[in-house]
Amino acid sequence: MLVHCKRLYRVPCAALLLLACSNPESMSQGTAAPSDGTGALEPQHPSAMEPAPPPAVASTPPNAAEMPAIGGISRVPSAGPNEGDTMGPAAAPPPGAETMPPDGTEMPATSPSGAVDPGNAGDGDFNIDTFATQPDLTNRGAPMGRSFSFTMDSTKSVIFDGSDATLQASKPRLTTRNIAVYIPAQYHDGTPAPLLVMQDGPGSGQRNGQFDALNRALDNLTIAADPARKLPAFVAIAVQNGGNDAQGSERGLEYDTLSDRYARFVELEVLPAVLSDPQISAAYPGLSFTSDPEGRATLGCSSGGAAAFTMAWFRPDLFRRVITYSGTYVAQQTNGQPEAAMYPLGAWEYHSSLNLVGNSDPKPLRVFLNVNGMDNGYNAPESGYHNWLLANQHMAAALKSKNYHYRFVTAAGIGHCDARAWQATLADALVWTWAGYPTD
Numbered sequence: 001m002l003v004h005c006k007r008l009y010r011v012p013c014a015a016l017l018l019l020a021c022s023n024p025e026s027m028s029q030g031t032a033a034p035s036d037g038t039g040a041l042e043p044q045h046p047s048a049m050e051p052a053p054p055p056a057v058a059s060t061p062p063n064a065a066e067m068p069a070i071g072g073i074s075r076v077p078s079a080g081p082n083e084g085d086t087m088g089p090a091a092a093p094p095p096g097a098e099t100m101p102p103d104g105t106e107m108p109a110t111s112p113s114g115a116v117d118p119g120n121a122g123d124g125d126f127n128i129d130t131f132a133t134q135p136d137l138t139n140r141g142a143p144m145g146r147s148f149s150f151t152m153d154s155t156k157s158v159i160f161d162g163s164d165a166t167l168q169a170s171k172p173r174l175t176t177r178n179i180a181v182y183i184p185a186q187y188h189d190g191t192p193a194p195l196l197v198m199q200d201g202p203g204s205g206q207r208n209g210q211f212d213a214l215n216r217a218l219d220n221l222t223i224a225a226d227p228a229r230k231l232p233a234f235v236a237i238a239v240q241n242g243g244n245d246a247q248g249s250e251r252g253l254e255y256d257t258l259s260d261r262y263a264r265f266v267e268l269e270v271l272p273a274v275l276s277d278p279q280i281s282a283a284y285p286g287l288s289f290t291s292d293p294e295g296r297a298t299l300g301c302s303s304g305g306a307a308a309f310t311m312a313w314f315r316p317d318l319f320r321r322v323i324t325y326s327g328t329y330v331a332q333q334t335n336g337q338p339e340a341a342m343y344p345l346g347a348w349e350y351h352s353s354l355n356l357v358g359n360s361d362p363k364p365l366r367v368f369l370n371v372n373g374m375d376n377g378y379n380a381p382e383s384g385y386h387n388w389l390l391a392n393q394h395m396a397a398a399l400k401s402k403n404y405h406y407r408f409v410t411a412a413g414i415g416h417c418d419a420r421a422w423q424a425t426l427a428d429a430l431v432w433t434w435a436g437y438p439t440d
Helices: 208-221 250-256 261-276 278-283 303-314 346-350 388-401 419-433
Strands: 031-033 042-044 073-075 124-128 146-153 176-183 195-199 235-239 296-301 321-325 366-374 405-415
Touching (some): 195 208, 261 278, 346 388, 366 388
Parallel strands (some): 366 405
Antiparallel strands (some): 031 042, 146 176
């Protein structure tokens, strides 16, 4: 149980809808441009971006608790709980900061799976300026699990049925959605499995390379000799987005809308589809998923990262461990959404303006954030609400101000969702994110 979560937390009543879009991103090196109707992500090189000096690399302060170091990563010295915080004094809780869950029930005060607070090791702000792929993301000869794939018929979705009034005909949605599932060799059939849901995959142009690396991390780290680096045998599930990008698109509707809509889609449609898939159920007839939110993680980049955080923010009774790369914590929500009346600047409201994170009671979340020194809009004015670098910096500051367990890694000299960022950090991010969860 996380120390800052000893009280009973509730999920906002207002959370009835979901997440939307952003610039889709290629996990090949570079930034990304809007996709076509297939949902594919294409490389982009914004001409307005000029190289910025890399962030200062600072030495670790004395006695600072730290995860094992990887070449080129260093801790940024702490400025104290609130020093340098530009968010201003706490205000009355804004809409969405209420403490009543949608179903009217209280979340358990203890973890049914036996998860514990691992302490502050590895928390804080870090810089990296070298990008060697972590060995645990590669094939090191460990026993491999089993891979499965299937499609979902998007026309039969109850939550995303294609009828939303904000969807634009010029941005057609996909009629089928690819799902990839990886079950590690160390999973024992018949036991409730922890899980991780990854956004924007699989499919043509999606982040298939990152999902493959995630699976290799499961192979290697579920049998790690070092208990501090051992991962639980979670099931990895990659969910393709609904197609296209940005305001007016299905991807945007799913990922950038501030509500619990996408979290409910995953919980009520995707996870049951995984369990009922004929190939999976034949291979693992006893497969089930833990209902303990401490055993449920989310992962994404760009708007997929915003979606990952939104899943946990609006439904901490379902998801509590979050990994985001180049998270779209900017004003990307479609204006016509009902949520826009409550959250007019979309995900920018998490850390600024309404400052949902800073003005709400802490939620039982554990959050890894990455941003890159030349991320989207890194030299854009803050007044435009579309500077990813500033947005992620503000997000980290907001989490810090409320004493969350957070880990914030800035990668120097690279752009939006550059594959080098996750190649250099994902294994450690997984280890830190799952800290405190039982591995046996």
